[in-house]
Amino acid sequence: MxxxxxxxxxxxxxxxxxxxxxxxxxxxxxxxxxxxxxxxxxxxxxxxxxxxxxxxxxxxxxxxxxxxxxxxxxxxxxxxxxxxxxxxxxxxxxxxxxxxxxxxxxxxxxxxxxxxxxxxxxxxxxxxxxxxxxxxxxxxxxxxxxxxxxxxxxxxxxxxxxxxxxxxxxxxxxxxxAANTPELAAHVQTLFADMHFSELPATLNAVASAAESHLPEETTFHAGLAALALHRWGYDAASIITGYHHSAGLTACDSNNGETYAAVRLADWVACLYRDSFDLARWQILQHELKGMEMFTRLKPTWQLCLPA
Structure with missing residues (x-):
């Protein structure tokens, strides 16, 4: 065969x-x-x-x-x-x-x-x-x-x-x-259901306004989705702003704080899935970035679907 x-x-x-x-x-x-x-x-x-x-x-x-x-x-x-x-x-x-x-x-x-x-x-x-x-x-x-x-x-x-x-x-x-199942699709749809960017912390407003003044709309929309994922996972305003910066390509998130690093990269990935498609090469980068890291509790449901063992 x-x-x-x-x-x-x-x-x-x-x-x-x-x-x-x-x-x-x-x-x-x-x-x-x-x-x-x-x-x-x-x-x-x-x-x-x-x-x-x-x-x-x-x-x-x-x-x-x-x-x-x-x-x-x-x-x-x-x-x-x-x-x-x-x-x-x-x-x-x-x-x-x-x-x-x-x-x-x-x-x-x-x-x-x-x-x-x-x-x-x-x-x-x-x-x-x-x-x-x-x-x-x-x-x-x-x-x-x-x-x-x-x-x-x-x-x-x-x-x-x-x-x-x-x-x-x-x-x-x-x-x-294995990392792009119908179960993941349902999870991503639920994560971004009833989406309102107004629920994001007010401290992000100035950052987002400045980015929107010189970046393409698709870039800032992607960054907004990543920020929303972080918000709905329960992260604080500082982590949400870090995630927005990373997904907008303004500054890269460093690995000093392991959980923030993992959360920002997962948020960027689920934003990609929601607005675009499953990019195998990009998924392999995510897999490499988070390889061997601890699976943090509030990220576990998303982590297990995006990076199955």
Whole structure:
């Protein structure tokens, strides 16, 4: 299974395997398209296909084997959560260029397995990879039978599928990072629920006003979110101001006070999750910064979700 992945770093990290599964496994996957169940039809401006969740129809042992192999290939701490979607494209359907950035609680990686026997170039349905929203395709993956394509989701993972001339069917396996679970998403939403910056200490007002006079709005909004997280965790005004300075890029928080240092970095991270997406490289920096530190009591619920053991 996925025994010969060929890796590429451009235009974004991905791999493909020309012979992903055994003949018996492929036959079992093909049968998923014959199930008597309703399809969800997508007919948007750029995303036209039919989808169906088939996770429960895939044996647990097979799911575990795919998960284990993807952990080896990606080197990521993937959870046991797995969602498998059957995707069908009919003649004339197309999937336009898009990027699947992982918002908080979203999947971090995908594995797309093609199940198109006797595919020929004139059949279309080719997966194209792009370096930017405007560039020409820099890599193409033909939807040949038993070919698998895996990639990490991030803001620049631009891809699309050319018009299908013949019916095209594939399975999409979705994987979650241990530090970006649906449970974390619920936690972050609760942390910032009913948000009012007026609840922040008055001593922050002058600092925020000065920052807003010369920094981009997105920067000061991010800093305000970090300050709000610190406030809701019960930190004092001095720590909140330190966190605002750090997240606005005005001054870095030093490590003299271990709890303040950890709280400021966690606050900055949850602000990123709330307003943007799960950035793997940025998470790895956070992991390095807090490695070996004491898990302070009031930070524990957030810490355990953001940096699981």
């Amino acid at each position: 996925l025994s010969q992945p060929i890796h590429h770093d451009s235009p974004f990290p991905f791999f493909y395997d020309n012979s992903a599964f055994s003949r018996e496994q492929c036959a079992a996957l093909e049968r998923l398209f014959l199930l008597d169940a309703e399809w969800q039809h997508r007919d948007g401006a750029f995303y036209r296909c039919s989808l169906r969740d088939v996770t429960e129809h895939i044996p647990a042992a097979f799911q575990s084997e795919v998960l284990a192999r993807m952990r080896e290939i990606t080197g990521l701490p993937l959870t046991n959560r797995l969602l498998v979607t059957a995707q069908r494209m009919l003649p004339g359907q197309v999937i336009g260029r898009h990027s699947d950035r992982p918002l908080v609680g979203y999947e971090i990686a995908r594995l797309v397995v093609q199940l198109n026997k006797q595919w020929q170039p004139e059949h279309g349905g080719v997966l194209e990879l792009f370096a930017s929203p405007e560039s020409d395709a820099v890599f193409r993956v033909n939807p040949e039978y038993n070919k698998a394509f895996g990639f990490l989701l991030h803001a620049d993972s631009y891809h699309g599928v050319t018009e299908a001339i013949q019916p095209r069917q594939s399975l999409v396996f979705n994987f979650w990072h």
